[in-house]
Amino acid sequence: MPNGPRYSPPVDLSRYAWLSIAAAAVTIVLKGGAAALTGSVSLLSDALESVVNLVAAVLALVMLKISIRPPDDNHRFGHSKAEYFSAAVEGAMVLVAAILIIWEAVGRLVHPRMPEQLGIGLAISAVAALVNGAVGLLLIRRGAQMRSATLSADGRHLMTDVVTSVAVLAGVGLVALTGRPLLDPIVAIVAGANIVRIGIGLVRSSVDGLMDIALPxxxxxxxxxxxxxxxxxxxxxxxxxxxxxxxxxxxxxxxxxxxxxxxxxxxxxxxxxxxxxxxxxxxxxxxxxxxxxxxxxxxxxxxx
Ligand SMILES: [Zn+2]
Ligand SMILES: [Zn+2]
CATH class of the missing domain: 3.30.70.1350 (Cation efflux protein, cytoplasmic domain)
Incomplete structure (x- = not known):
């Protein structure tokens, strides 16, 4: 007698993508406001990161919806690899954002400009970093539990944003304390280089999955x-x-x-x-x- 199917279908993780879309929207407003208020290029670089997050989160939502689709006539093994595309594209976008940041910062090295109203700008950015940190930790935990490449990539991405934000906050704080505007683009370039490193890692882990990597x-x-x-x-x-x-x-x-x-x-x-x-x-x-x-x-x- 049949006992029912042996293999259970994958679970719907799309609500976590909605969570990162919300987090990205909130941090865009906060960081964008801080950058506009101060005119700081390193705060701008931080804000640009959040725009990338929003695009990536929307893409992740689409991919998570695709990856749980049951097998159909031309995808007999299911659609679970769709997740790797999301993680790969997210990695590529992180790289583009980092290059834009570095480009902008190099311009400021040549023409330094003193940021304004740094106190308020720093406070707003700190709140944005807390939002990203909380959501990032949650996504990393769930991604590991559910073995979802998309959730893990998204979570790690958000945590690097937090690291970047903290570095930027420290740098901008130093600019305020010392009154030296050159520190602003230098911090932005270091933050950008770190983002490049993360982006390469995201792309690499997606390629492993697409290439049928063996189990651990x-x-x-x-x-x-x-x-x-x-x-x-x-x-x-x-x-x-x-x-x-x-x-x-x-x-x-x-x-x-x-x-x-x-x-x-x-x-x-x-x-x-x-x-x-x-x-x-x-x-x-x-x-x-x-x-x-x-x-x-x-x-x-x-x-x-
Ligand atoms: Zn059998
Ligand atoms: Zn044989």
Missing amino acids: AELEARLMGVLETHRGEEVDFHAVRTRESGNRRFMEFHLLVPDEWSVKAGHDLAEDIVDELREIEPDLRVTVHTEPLHDARSYEDIEI
């Missing part, structure tokens, strides 16, 4: 351990492969059993092994190809 080594070792407990005189395995795809994890292998076993006996063993594997990783999707142990053709298909 520690998890893969535990899954292999399950197979080892079944390996013996009668039973063998080969062509074991794992890969990660957004919020889904896949494993496939060939199960070699005695030539005279019935289809039922081979299938029973395969299903038992799959159950054991999924006890270790409940989200694992496993495909088993069962073959006779003493047949040359069983060994012709080991390579992909």
